[in-house]
Amino acid sequence: MTQRLYYTDSYLQEFEAKVIDRAEDSRRIYLDRTAFYPTSGGQPFDTGELAGVQVMDVIDEGERVAHLLTAPLANDRVVGRVNWTRRFDHMQQHTGQHLLSAVVADHLGYQTIAVHFGKDSSTLDIDAASFTADQARQIEEHANDMITQNRPVEISFEEAELATGLRKAPARSGKIRIISIADLDRSACGGTHVRATGEVGVALIRKLERVRKGIRLEFLCGVRAVRRAAADYTLLSQLAADLSAAPEEIPRLIGTQRDELKRTAAMAKDLEGKLDLFKARELYTGATPETTGIRRVVVRHDEGSLNELRGVAQAFTSLPKTIFVGVVSSPPAVVLATSEDTGIDAAAMLKSLLTSVGGRGGGSTRLAQGIVPGRPQLDKAVESLGSTI
Numbered sequence: 001m002t003q004r005l006y007y008t009d010s011y012l013q014e015f016e017a018k019v020i021d022r023a024e025d026s027r028r029i030y031l032d033r034t035a036f037y038p039t040s041g042g043q044p045f046d047t048g049e050l051a052g053v054q055v056m057d058v059i060d061e062g063e064r065v066a067h068l069l070t071a072p073l074a075n076d077r078v079v080g081r082v083n084w085t086r087r088f089d090h091m092q093q094h095t096g097q098h099l100l101s102a103v104v105a106d107h108l109g110y111q112t113i114a115v116h117f118g119k120d121s122s123t124l125d126i127d128a129a130s131f132t133a134d135q136a137r138q139i140e141e142h143a144n145d146m147i148t149q150n151r152p153v154e155i156s157f158e159e160a161e162l163a164t165g166l167r168k169a170p171a172r173s174g175k176i177r178i179i180s181i182a183d184l185d186r187s188a189c190g191g192t193h194v195r196a197t198g199e200v201g202v203a204l205i206r207k208l209e210r211v212r213k214g215i216r217l218e219f220l221c222g223v224r225a226v227r228r229a230a231a232d233y234t235l236l237s238q239l240a241a242d243l244s245a246a247p248e249e250i251p252r253l254i255g256t257q258r259d260e261l262k263r264t265a266a267m268a269k270d271l272e273g274k275l276d277l278f279k280a281r282e283l284y285t286g287a288t289p290e291t292t293g294i295r296r297v298v299v300r301h302d303e304g305s306l307n308e309l310r311g312v313a314q315a316f317t318s319l320p321k322t323i324f325v326g327v328v329s330s331p332p333a334v335v336l337a338t339s340e341d342t343g344i345d346a347a348a349m350l351k352s353l354l355t356s357v358g359g360r361g362g363g364s365t366r367l368a369q370g371i372v373p374g375r376p377q378l379d380k381a382v383e384s385l386g387s388t389i
Helices: 084-108 133-148 222-243 247-286 307-316 346-356 375-388
Strands: 014-023 028-031 048-050 053-060 065-069 077-082 112-117 122-126 153-159 175-181 185-188 203-211 214-221 295-303 322-330 333-338 360-363 367-371
Touching: 028 077, 084 112, 084 122, 084 133, 084 175, 084 185, 084 203, 084 214, 084 222, 133 203, 203 222, 214 222, 222 247, 247 295, 247 307, 295 307, 307 322, 307 333, 307 367, 322 375, 333 346, 333 375, 346 360, 346 367, 346 375
Parallel strands: 295 322
Antiparallel strands: 014 028, 014 077, 028 065, 048 053, 048 077, 053 065, 112 122, 122 214, 153 175, 175 185, 203 214, 322 333, 333 367, 360 367
């Protein structure tokens, strides 16, 4: 059994221990005691070193804790050193999560149903049908008020059956570890935490997202929150400089530019439609009617996409008795459009021809398109279209 030193002292950065077992060519080490936290309860593992060898993962195996190293360890006794920067960051995030969950429960009545601590940010899922940005700001404000009050955060061990006032009923029986924030929260938890809420520094809610079981809050605490806020400010300042505007004017300016872009896009679409119709009429005039009265055109592009031909195809077949075949050589593709008075089902016709040459396609009665494996198959499909319709 491994004695877990972090259970009683999250601030322990260095410790001595005895190697009681080893595996995987002495790269998987088991100690009689450890300050290294293994991945558990959503909190990531600690890193650091054992006798100078880097610890790259820490795994909870129930009664024992496995330390995965970057190189074999020969020592029978070791000095372990925990990466304090990483550990304290996890302590800030985890205590901040308890704080946020407690405030959400107290002020809004929503319970936390899932927690995840990520490399860059953390999340907590709450059992709410909806959650507004205003509510998020209120929760953030209340949480930071608790931080500035520097309330004590204490560790205790109690029998699960006798423990009272817990925010959530414990999942197991027997003795449990409880993290208490004075006059705010009591939660069963095996993670690492700060001694007082002031050490959380600051809590920042970054994002709200609807998930299957409720609402997900993305948050950052402590140094992470400060760095993210600084990065956001740098980005905002750069945008303000690029737009020659004050930061507070950016939303209005972007809204104005968005409206202008919409108007420009609408004008461009209208002009494209007029140009397609002009090209279609030119093709129509230049096409000699067949004995059936149908005017047929084949338009070839060496490269590009069928999107460049679709508009002309639709404009051409808006005219009476028309068939349009558009061909792109690279990548090999074809579009077929037919006017309603031809009685030809474009999708059925094209799908049949493309299938026969190893291609595939689909569409509607009036307009269909597809691709083929190569140029020979493309030429054969176009030839077949010419002889079939």
